[in-house]
Amino acid sequence: MAGVPTLILFLCTVKDVLPSNSRWKPTWPSYKVPVILPQSTLNLDKPQFDAETKLEVVSSCGLECHKRSPLPTYEEVKDYLSYETLYANGSLVETEVGIYIISRGSDGSQSRSRTKRQIYGYDSRFSIFGKDFLLNYPFSTSVKLSTGCTGTLVAEKHVLTAAHCIHDGKSYVKGAQKLRVGFLKPKVKDGNKGANITSSTKPEKMKFQWIRVKRTHVPKGWIKGNANDIGMDYDYALLELKKPHKRKFMKIGVSPSARQLPGGRIHFSGYDNDRPGNLVYRFCDVKDETFDLLYQQCDAQPGASGSGVYVRMWKRQHQKWERKIIGIFSGHQWVDMNGSPQDFNVAVRITPLKYAQICYWIKGNYLECRDG
Numbered sequence: 001m002a003g004v005p006t007l008i009l010f011l012c013t014v015k016d017v018l019p020s021n022s023r024w025k026p027t028w029p030s031y032k033v034p035v036i037l038p039q040s041t042l043n044l045d046k047p048q049f050d051a052e053t054k055l056e057v058v059s060s061c062g063l064e065c066h067k068r069s070p071l072p073t074y075e076e077v078k079d080y081l082s083y084e085t086l087y088a089n090g091s092l093v094e095t096e097v098g099i100y101i102i103s104r105g106s107d108g109s110q111s112r113s114r115t116k117r118q119i120y121g122y123d124s125r126f127s128i129f130g131k132d133f134l135l136n137y138p139f140s141t142s143v144k145l146s147t148g149c150t151g152t153l154v155a156e157k158h159v160l161t162a163a164h165c166i167h168d169g170k171s172y173v174k175g176a177q178k179l180r181v182g183f184l185k186p187k188v189k190d191g192n193k194g195a196n197i198t199s200s201t202k203p204e205k206m207k208f209q210w211i212r213v214k215r216t217h218v219p220k221g222w223i224k225g226n227a228n229d230i231g232m233d234y235d236y237a238l239l240e241l242k243k244p245h246k247r248k249f250m251k252i253g254v255s256p257s258a259r260q261l262p263g264g265r266i267h268f269s270g271y272d273n274d275r276p277g278n279l280v281y282r283f284c285d286v287k288d289e290t291f292d293l294l295y296q297q298c299d300a301q302p303g304a305s306g307s308g309v310y311v312r313m314w315k316r317q318h319q320k321w322e323r324k325i326i327g328i329f330s331g332h333q334w335v336d337m338n339g340s341p342q343d344f345n346v347a348v349r350i351t352p353l354k355y356a357q358i359c360y361w362i363k364g365n366y367l368e369c370r371d372g
Contacts, residue, residue, distance in 0.1 A: 012287055025314040026262040031254045031372040035100040036081060036356045042315030044092040049177050051168040053147045055273065055302035057331030059232045066290040080234060081357055087215045090177055104292030121255055138310065138323055141250045142269045144182040144208060145306065147175040150270035151239065152308030153249035155362045159239040160252065161306035162328050163222040166237055177215065181241060182208035184279065214242045217361050233292035235330040235348050238361045250310060253324030255349040258286040258294065261311050266296060268329055270304030280304065287344065292329055294349060295344040305329055306309055309347045326350050
């Protein structure tokens with residue numbers, strides 16, 4: 001295991017890794033991902049499920065606030081990455097973790113407000129209609145949570161979303177115990193079975209088919225932070241479904257720096273509240289970043305939070321283009337830009353440590369989580 005100084009140095013420098021000989025192709029960088037393993041567990045009292053669901057997060061700790069924050073110590077990082085697991089029967093378990101760096105040869109304040117938040121000038125969002133689009137990748141990876149947020153399919157039985165969709169930082173929300181995930185599917189009427197309806201000019205109506213959630217994982221960094229100085233950095237959660245969803249999913253990946261992104265842009269789709277029943281797609285430029293957050297002005301409304309932020313880059317090892325989730329849309333912050341406050345939407349970046357944690361939640365085997 002590497003010492004504390006090595007870990008902190010790793011945390012500071014890994015984001016500047018550049019792809020070698022990428023030429024004109026935006027190429028996925030290679031990262032040395034640390035290992036996060038459970039060390040101990042503690043059974044907690046059943047939660048009360050008394051919090052109201054908040055479909056957006058607002059934080060006054062903006063870009064400069066985050067950049068001024070001191071680097072966390074090794075013990076603090078371990079504390080932030082420890083996590084709670086909530087089961088469908090209401091039982092709650094806290095898991096403390098250890099962080100290791102293993103060599104390649106080893107096997108083993110007050111927020112501001114405005115009337116229409118998160119829409120910047122001309123509304124550049126696109127509603128996705130028709131089963132030919134909604135049921136095809138990558139749009140088919142977007143799902144709706146019964147608490148009102150959006151999630152993204154990242155494995156056969158797993159959904160990545162924002163932590164605030166199920167936990168307000170102090171308590172689990174009312175709908176967290178009986179949490180369900182909704183998949184858009186065509187609404188078939190008995191009279192239309194087998195009928196030829198392709199000549200209709202109206203978009204085919206869709207409905208949600210729901211699957212219950214077996215358990216959820218939420219990092220302690222969110223629970224302890226509660227969207228203050230560090231809380232937004234850990235606004236992510238993983239849901240495990242009771243049965244496989246049988247759809248193509250999108251893998252997670254370590255977030256490259258903004259200057260490495262194709263065109264400097266990100267993409268995500270979500271179920272914005274102002275367009276009920278519609279999946280809404282958008283893309284935009286990344287304006288700035290910290291180690292944990294991406295600042296952008298993608299148009300979005302409450303309900304889109306929890307959406308997986310993705311990019312498409314060249315995977316050298318597989319010799320093909322590949323989309324990966326590199327972040328989770330969280331909420332918005334007021335940022336001081338040259339003395340003038342501006343409102344930015346914020347996505348939580350999947351850092352090497354977060355990748356190691358989420359991948360372990362999915363795989364249960366750190367050996368399958370060594371390359372981000």
